[in-house]
Amino acid sequence: MLGFLIFMRKEFLKKLKSYGIESRILLAVSGGKDSMTMLDLFSYFKDELKLDLVVCHFNHSLRDDADRDEKFVKSQCKKYGLKFYSKKEDVLLYSNENKLSTEEGARFLRYKFFDEIKRIENLDYIATAHNKNDLAETVMMRILRGTGINGLIGIQSERGDLIRPILDFSREEIEKYIEKNNIPFVDDKTNFEDMYLRNKIRLNLFPILQNEYNPKISDALSRLSNIAFDFSTISREYILSKEGLLWEFSKDKILVYIEKLKLQSRSFRNIMYRDFFEFISKDPDGINFKIIEEIDNLIFSKTGKYIEIKNVIFKIEYDKLLIFDKNINESVETDFYYENLDFSLYSTRFFDIIIEQSNFDEFTNLKQNKNLLFINKKYLKSLKIRNRKNGDFLEFEFGKKKLKDIFIDEKISKEIRNNIPIFEIDNTIVWVPNTRRSNRYLVDGKDDIIKIKVLSKENLWRD
Template identity: 35%
Template sequence: MTVTNRFLSNINKYNLIDKNDTIIIGSSGGPDSQFLIYLLNEIKNEYNLTIILAHLNHLHRKEASFDEKLVIDTGEKLGLKVEVRKASMDEFAKVNKISPEDAGRRLRYEFFNDIASSYRNSKIAVAHNMDDQAETMLFRMARGTGLDGLAGMDYKNKNIIRPILSFKKSEILEYLKQNNISYAIDATNLENDYSRNYIRNEIFPKISEINPNAINNFFNLSDIIKNDLAIIDEVIDKKYKEIVINEKDYFVKFDKEEFEDISYPIKTRLIRIAIFKLTGDTKNISKENIEDFINIENLQTGKKIIKDKLVFQKNYNSYELMVLNREQNDSVIKKINLDEEIVFNGRKIKTSIVFEKKEKLKNIGYFDLDKISFPLTVRTRENGDKFRPLGMNHKKKLKDFFIDEKIDKSIRDQIPIILSNDDIIWIAGYRISEQFKVDSGTKNILKIEVEDD
């Protein structure tokens, strides 16, 4: 199979490109990106592609201007548009207290995405190859990773595509030589300042001495792991839906009995899924962090395990994973008049006059309208709150009421407390006040509904 046919096979097999796409190619001037540019240019007319060469000058090496010129010359030769941006990765690294390597990666993808946002049907093509995949796997293995990390890079990840992931570096260099295609050499790749360079320059040559097919074998292992993960993910996703009883953008709640009943390996993956849903990343979550979270089963109800901004809490009937310091879009205190609707803490609250009590639902409360003053106040609990729960002849501390009703600590601060003047008339969804109940002497009835927004 020719190089071009293998390239097309990747595109079709992994659904990387559609007709009429705009492809932004990360163009460093190096051999991998030059290889990618020429192959995409070969199929440009077949797919009716708009191709843009995006070059970020890191201002890191004296040869940087030569790399930039090479990309510009390549664009002119092939009739492709070129976008260039200059940004110091060393300065960015210093300001953000990260490695220069990480700084360069962040700056590049920010640049690529800026261009992509200006075009419909845009994709970012990067020139990672088989050698890069093997290096990534070994790097992650040394740093500490699970199956997800060992799966390596994907051919497609959102708007990023890697069409030459199945090509070895030696094949790329041979193609460029046969077709007399110029490319730049990044001398820093030959240095061992970065851990990846050390793996590339020192470790893999030694591994290849043991087995010349080592890079192929790493790549094949990546594919095997991806296939196995697809099976695992299908099972775990099903279990996740069975066990999660509530989730929003700032918390995930697992059924306590169900969670405790599943095996340890499934618990670890469920927690990782929940963390990813809440934060979009599990990169800084270690095996030990997950073990700490799961060990909460041995603690008393109400106890928490905290990792950075993540909190895993044991409740009466659930285990809840939460993100701390979430931004609240609603005011702490709101007012509501008769025949009005407001939104408070993600819930709709509506008031109206009715002629009789009908629905007996937790989210609906009925009150003696003539005992109530408007506007009503809606807020969350405060220290010292007391009220007279329905059926009682004395007031009770709200804190004691929550404890007696086994209301989880994690949701107590989210419950709407509705007051007339300074008197609590309803702990919304839980208990109305004896003072404001509908009785035989009631002439006008106030109905309050509370629903998730």
């Protein structure tokens, strides 16, 4: 018995040191065998490593005995001398209201609570008690649902501030540790009901695989997870090396240059679509091959075509493929209106407008610059700055043209069109920055010339 305990504690300590662990850790404890083993191991090294431990318990309100579990964990924290937090939520109600599965709703609320306590207590890490069998079940579940390489990674031992220090221990090792140390625990009876896919895999599929095919199936799937992690890391490093050459970030969107993308191999494009989808959606299950094909066909389509997958948009915008979260990147429009202008700085959400004194020489040298408007000072009080309106047009020497058509010609993204400042005098548009100018109200005298320039706060003009 002593040898086994030494082994468990030695391996646990090695894992903590591999994290470069800091002193303040939040332990997520449900009261089951896994989390009580983790709690006991952390407590064993608490003084040696000078750990500041806080325990939290999330009550899902999904079982009649959920309150019992909360009281049990609270009592154990008193035994270990650790600070305790708990929170009770109606997971079923939240999941129904937000059109989520019970598992998705529970996970969201649970980790939201963990993050709240971590912030309140100024902690460094959140530790959860996932084990090797949990990892194997997650990998198998994703295989059955259909997943890419990234989905095979399953549960990672460390991700940001989240650590899983007993992930290398099997369920059998944990049960043995519980038994040898006489550690109390509570059972979640739903773990023995095959109403969820994970439970069906644990209770029905794995026993068949272990008894008839591979008694160490959990180890095999754990190794597969590690291999997938290595492949995923290499592919992501290669995709990142293409930033600035093939793709770039702009305002929470990923922009991919279509003509350069077409020169890449089909295999690379498929991997890139999966990686960008998973990055935006935070969904490790990825997207199936049929959808990958639809996205790839999209790059040969005309502007405006798009595909929506789980709130992630893949959209053709002229010569670029845009990838973004629908909920974050819905068009943001800010109304603005300025009149009675003077030498000053005027600012909108996306642009700075600077009005300053100029001279005839500067006008002569820079009058073709689309980013600048030169007018005589006498027109300044009549000048107004506003948003675009329906039906706006510009007048030219030989006719007029709708502003909408000009934006299309200039390939200005729809997301920014209603935010570009429009300059008008006497209800006539005289300038659309970086785009077109009317021939009216230009400089008609050499004195009192002013210069107006519009600076984009980000590179927004064209996607």
